[in-house]
Amino acid sequence: MPATQAELPANPLDPVTLLLNLPQHVIANHACYRLGAVTVMNNPLYTERELEAQLNGSDARFLITLDLLLPRALKIYYTTNGTDPTESSSVYSAPIPIAVATTLKFFARDLAGNSEGVKTEIYTHILKGDINGNGAVDLTDAVMVLQVLSRVTPTQPINKNANVDGDGKIGLQEAIYILQGVAEMR
Numbered sequence: 001m002p003a004t005q006a007e008l009p010a011n012p013l014d015p016v017t018l019l020l021n022l023p024q025h026v027i028a029n030h031a032c033y034r035l036g037a038v039t040v041m042n043n044p045l046y047t048e049r050e051l052e053a054q055l056n057g058s059d060a061r062f063l064i065t066l067d068l069l070l071p072r073a074l075k076i077y078y079t080t081n082g083t084d085p086t087e088s089s090s091v092y093s094a095p096i097p098i099a100v101a102t103t104l105k106f107f108a109r110d111l112a113g114n115s116e117g118v119k120t121e122i123y124t125h126i127l128k129g130d131i132n133g134n135g136a137v138d139l140t141d142a143v144m145v146l147q148v149l150s151r152v153t154p155t156q157p158i159n160k161n162a163n164v165d166g167d168g169k170i171g172l173q174e175a176i177y178i179l180q181g182v183a184e185m186r
């Protein structure tokens with residue numbers, strides 16, 4: 001998963017695996033050096049077996065990669081019914097629409113067989129159309145949808161759980177839904 005600077009190691013004995021083939025590779029590499037870490041280079045074109053050998057052989061504890069490439073290095077298993085996930089559970093591959101109160105449980109397992117503990121996120125306050133997540137649906141939310149549609153950075157963080165049509169995206173359907181509510185047409 002993407003690591004913040006605070007999460008990256010300052011201990012030179014903690015190798016960081018880089019799995020990128022973009023200019024960001026150079027930036028990430030220098031950032032690790034400045035933190036005193038050593039880096040392990042990997043090619044995103046490696047086969048799963050080659051990557052597994054690299055991860056096992058390097059003892060890397062951190063990975064820097066793109067969301068797109070993350071499934072190459074690890075899988076995230078999850079459930080939405082409150083039960084603990086296992087390796088038979090659903091594998092995360094796309095945003096999970098959450099339109100009702102949901103308990104999301106998940107864990108990651110890397111190619112080297114390392115699993116993290118199960119984590120839990122509980123979503124209880126799902127209000128359709130509440131784009132800024134303040135507990136009310138009003139014109140501010142409509143304006144934020146229009147900002148998203150116009151590719152303008154929204155004035156507040158977007159609550160993606162406010163999605164109204166289950167497609168996991170904030171767009172025209174949300175704007176219509178909110179404006180119908182504001183105009184008391186629904």
Ligand SMILES: [Ca+2]
Nearest residue numbers: 130132134136
């Ligand atoms: Ca709101």
Ligand SMILES: [Ca+2]
Nearest residue numbers: 165167169170
């Ligand atoms: Ca939508």
